[in-house]
Amino acid sequence: MTIQTTDVEQRVKAIIEPWKGKKGGLIPILQGVQHEFGYLQEDAMEIISRELRIPTAEVYGVATFYAQFHLKPRGRHIIRICRGTACHVRGSLKILERVKEILKIEENGTTDDLRFTLEPVACLGACGLAPVVMINDVTYGRLTPDGIKPILDKHE
C-alpha cells in the first residue's frame, strides 16, 4: 500500500487548515493525521512543521512524547492483550505467547501484511473477565490460548 506524495500534502493541509494562525493546534492536527493515515509519516510531519512554523524537532518531540502517536504504519486491527495483575495470574502470558506464535510478530510489532498490530497493555479495566483481549473496540473475556485463533480468524 503506497500513498501518493501529492495526495498526502493535500490531505494533511486540509487537516491543518482550520488551525492556521491559531495556537494549540499541533496535537489535534497530529491526531487528525494519524486518524487519516493510521500513523504519522515523516513527510506529513514535515508539512505540519512548515505550515504551522513549528520546528521539525519540536513536532517530533511531541509525537514521540505521547503514547497515542505512532511513527510506523500500524495494522488494520489492533490487538491489545491485557498484562495486568488479574489477567497475568489467569494466564495472559500464554495468550500473548500464542498470538506471537500465530502472527509471527513481537510485542508492539505489526504483521507484514499490515493486518494486525500487537500491543500488550497494562490494564483494560475488565479484571472480572480476566484474561482479557481487545481487538479494535471489541473486548473478549475469559480467554484460553486455544480460544484466540478463531477470534483472530474473524478479522481480515
Added chain:
Amino acid sequence: MNNITLTIDGKTCDGVQGDTILEVARRNDVYIPTLCFLEGLTPIGSCRMCVVEVEKNPKMLTACTTPAQDGMVVHTQTEKLREFRRQMLELIFAGRNHFCMYCSQSGDCELQDLAIEHGMDSVRYPYLYAGFDNDATHRDIQMDHNRCILCLRCIRVCAEKVGTHTLDLQKRGWNATIVSDLGRRLGESSTCTTCGACAQVCPTGTITLREFAYRGRRKDCDDVVESVCPLCSIGCRIKAYVRTGSIARVEGTSVTEPDGGQLCKKGRWTLPRSAERERISVPMIREGSHYREASWEEALDLVARNFQKAHGADSDGILVSSLCTDEELSLFVSLFKDGLGMERLDTFDGDVLRGFVKGFEPFRRQGVRPFTAAHNILDSDCIVNLSADPDEEAPVIASYMRVGTLRNGASLLNLSCKTSPFADITDVDAVTATPAQSVALVEGLAELVADLKASGSEAQEEGKISVGELAGKTGIPEETVERIINKLAGSQRPVFVLGGCLSRDPGAVTSAVNLAIASRAIFEDGIGVVPLVVSGNSLGTINTVLAKEPWIGRKKLDFLYVYSTGLVPEDEESLSAISGTKFVVVQCPFWAQPLVNFADVLLPAPAWFERSGHYCTIEGERRRLNVVVPPKGEIRGLASILKDLSAGLGVEPEKPKESPCGNLFASEKPPADARMVSLEEVRN
C-alpha cells in the same frame, strides 16, 4: 518599575518587581547553586538545584523561576536544602552513565563541581538507566546521550539564540533523549549550522567539540582573553582560552547580549584552527622560483627602493584587508595617504563597501544615519531580506532573523533574486529572475508604500507606478506585491537586511533605504537597514583606506603593498590585479594561498590573536580586540614596521586624525526626519 526588598540568608537585598529570586540573589552576591539555569535563556527549573525555602511557604521553591516579592524572607543554605540538593544530584547521577573517570570533560563539568560541593560521595539509588548511543555522526560535534542530564540548555540555546531549533527532546521518562530534526542523528540533520553553541552551553560531557577535547580544561587554561571575532561585520565578542602559549578553544562571551554569546561556524572553527596554520615567521625575498630568508633591514630596504621608484612614476598602490583594526588602518593612512600623498589606497572587496557608501550618501548628507545596529532585527515586527544570504555573509544575523521570526512572531519577507535563504519560514517570497527586477521591485515598493503610509485618502499622484505595472515589470504576481505592501504598511518597525551583492548598484542601496523610510523603519540609532558589509572592520575602512573610486585592476602598477590577515580568501579581482603588478610586497601572518605566490617580498605580520585594537561593527559599537597570545620571534607589530619603512622612504607620517569610527554611529538628526531621495541623485 517598583523596587522591592528581600531578605536572603539574613542579608537585605534590593530587587525590582519582576525579578526572580535567583536574579535578586546574584545581583546581591548571594550564592545559589544552579545547573540547568543559564543566564540569557528561559529558566525552566528542571534540575531543582536552585531550590530555596521561603518563610511562610511550606514548599521548596526553585529560585530561577519564582518571582521575588517584596518582604520575602529566603533561606538558601539550610540543612534541609543541602540534603535535598544532594539527593537530587544522586538521582541525576543514577539516571545515566556519570562515571567521571571515563569522561573527557572531567574537571570541566558543572555536574561534577556541584557533586563535590555538596559532598556527594556515594549514590543511594540503583543505576537503572538504559544504555544510549554515543552519537558520533557529526564531523565536529559529538553527543554522548549517556552523559546527558536533560537540562535542556542545548535545546534552549538552539531555539532561542541560534534560532534553528535543530534540537529537541524526544520520548519521555527514562527514555527521553535529545534529538535533532525528525528523529535524526546530529550528523544527518538538515537544519544544524554547526555553530557549536550546544556544546558551549552543555554543563556535562554530553555535547563536546572534538577539536577541543583533551586540549585543556577551561579552568586549567593559563589565560582567558576576551576579544572580537574578525570574520564578519558583526564582530561577535569571543573568549579565547590559552594554554601553554596556544589557543585551546574559542567561545562566545556574554550571554546577556542580544547574540546570547553564540558564535557561528566561522568564528567557532576558523579562529582556533588558524592558530595551527603555517606562519610566515621571518621576512623573505623572492629569488627566482623560491624565497630566501632575509633580515628586516634588507627586506624593508628593498621594499623602500622599489616603492620610491614606483612612487616617482605614480605607479604604486596599497591594498589593505578590511580585517585590520582602526589603529592599523590609521597607520596606513597617516603614512601613505597623508604622509606620501598617495591616492591609491583601498581594501579587498572595496567595491561592495563603495556601493553601500554611495547608496547611503544622500541620507548621510541629510545628517541621518542610514543604518541601524544589527540586533535591532530582534525588535522588529517585519524582517525583510533584500538579496542577502545571511547564513554565509553573517550567520549571527541569520540567527537574529530566525529568532525574530519564529520566537518574536515577526513576519519575514524575501525580496531577492533567485534565492530564498529562509524558504521554510518566509511569509511572502518574492523571488525575481534577474537582479535588475529585484531592484525595480524595491524601487516600486518604496513609492507605493510611501503613498499608502502618507495618507490613505490622497489621490495617487500622476506618473506613479501602479501595483499592476510593478508586477508586470518584475514578474512577481500582483497578489504577492499587494501582500508585501500590506505587510510593510501594517508593521510598526520593519527592518531591512541588505545583502552585499546589492551594493553593486548603489541605486539599489538607495532604493532600499527609501523603502525603509517609506515604511517607517525608524530605530533610535538610525534607519532600519542592516547592510551586510564584508568583514570585521569594513565600516572602519570607510573613513580611512577605502578609495573614492575603484583603481584596482584599472592600470598596471609597478608596486603594490598588500596587507592581508590571511583569514578570509581574497577576491578574484584583487588577486588578478596583484598578479599583474611588477613588484608586490605581501604582509601576511600565514602562508595564505594563492596570495603569497605573487609576492616579491614577504613580510611577517601579527595574526589575529597577536594584535590589539578596535573594530567598528554593524552592531553599532566600537569593540576592542586584545592580544590573546603575545607574538613570538621575528614578528613585529605594524607600527614598528611602518616606522622603519617611513624612515627608509624618508617620509614623516602625519599624525592620525580622528578615530575611523568617528561619525559612523551617530545620527546628527533624528532618524525620523529622514526623507526619501530621488534615485537620479545617485545614478546621475
